[in-house]
Amino acid sequence: MRPLSIIFQGAVIHKNRLCCDVIENIAITRHHFPEDEIILSTWKMSVLLRQRLQESLKPLQIVIIENEDPGPLVYREGEARWVTNINRMIISSREGIGRATHTEVIKLRTDSRLYNRNITYFLRHRNEEEQLYPRDQAYSLFRQRVINGNLFARNARGYMPYLFHPGDILLAGNKQDLFALFDIPLADESIFEVCFCFSVFSLMRYVPEQYLWVKYIEKMTGVSEFPGNRFSSEKLKVTSEKFYINNFVPYSSEVLGFLWNKYSEVYKNKGLSSVYTTSDWVMLHHQQSMAVSAGLRLSQKAGSAWIFILRTILWVKFSPLHISFIRRLAIKMFSRRT
Structure with a gap:
């Protein structure tokens, strides 16, 4: 296989000290990729x-x-604050990918690692996958599909149905495609909006x-496909699915040989059943090829009933947040962990 460029993007300093975990992540990845280029894209120090x-x-x-360092964007509601590092992700990813000298790249975070070479199998067989699952050119924005670590790759019909929401933790594909994905305008405070749906x-x-994907689609097509998290409809769900299956293919962390400890240690694996699996992706492809069977439709209906129950539980959980005082209290208690 041709040599790869592996980009670690993100912080290496914690409380004014060099983070040993980052060094360990890079060292373990280097052990399994001894001949490949590894780039660390971080902040001035x-x-x-x-x-x-x-x-x-x-x-x-x-x-x-x-x-x-562009710094974080901060949402403020009274004394409550909510922080997003979206611009940090965009800049460190774009600059790291742009420096790569090989045509195929893997983008991951400094707080994660690759612990074997499994991902190279999927990169090597992407042409075969394209033949087995042909793409709809009307929705194909990359030269080839991008391998997507499925953490946070939200299923549009799951119980946390965020639309236009591929995972951003691990991406692998053509350098030109991934560079273009991150070569978008930086976000500003207008990204904040209290959304209930x-x-x-x-x-x-x-x-x-979502910002990353929606802005890239807009750049490539000239169309703003998704107005934001206050909106949902069958048409939006179908469009979200079509853009996803024609540009990404999801794989689990275990299959890719990828480890991101924060998912289990901080997020406690929450929402894991709300993301796309490879089998979901295959099913979606068959559905949109009009090849779904009656038996599959029945199994989907059974699954939909359980998803509706889970969604109703979340609706009950979120309902008090319509009250600004309770929302501010919740933000203070559960503000974003970085």
Whole structure:
């Protein structure tokens, strides 16, 4: 297989100290990818911390990029604050991918790692997959489908039905495609909006994954396909699905040999059953090829009943948040963990 470029994007400093976990993640990944290019795209730091970082990574032959830190965007409601690092993700990803010297790249975060070479199998067999599952050119925006680690790749018909929401934790594909995906305008405070849509509650019109994808679609097509998290309809769901299956293919972390400890340690694996699996993706492709069987329709109806129950539970849970005082209290208690 041709050599790869692996981009780690994100922070390496925690409380003014070099984060040992980041060094470990890079070292373990390097062990399994000894001949491939590894790029660390992070933020400008002090001379002392830069020296320590360079010394730690020198044996691993890592390309280090220091970017200007755009800082977070902050939602404020009274004394409550909600932080998103969306612009940090966009800049560090774009600059890291742009520096890559190989045609195929893998983008992951500094708080994650690859612990085997499984992902190379899927990169190597993408042409066969394209033949087995032909793409609808009307919805195909990448040269080839991008491999998508399915953490946070929300199923539009699941119990947390965020639309236009691919996962952004792990992406792998052609350099030109991934660079273009992150080569979008930075977000501003207008991204914040209190949104309720049955089982969806968000303080953002577009959460980071949505903003990335919606703005890329808009750049490529000239059309704003999704007005934000206050909206949902059958037409929007179908459009979201078509753009997803023709541009991404989801795989689990276990299948890809990928580890992101934060998902289990901080998020406690919540929402894992609301994301696309590879079998969901195959089913969607067959549905949109008009090849779905009667038996499959029956199983879908049974699943839909359970999803409706879960969505109703979330609706009950989120209903008190319509009251601003309770919402402010909830933000203070459960503000974004970074």
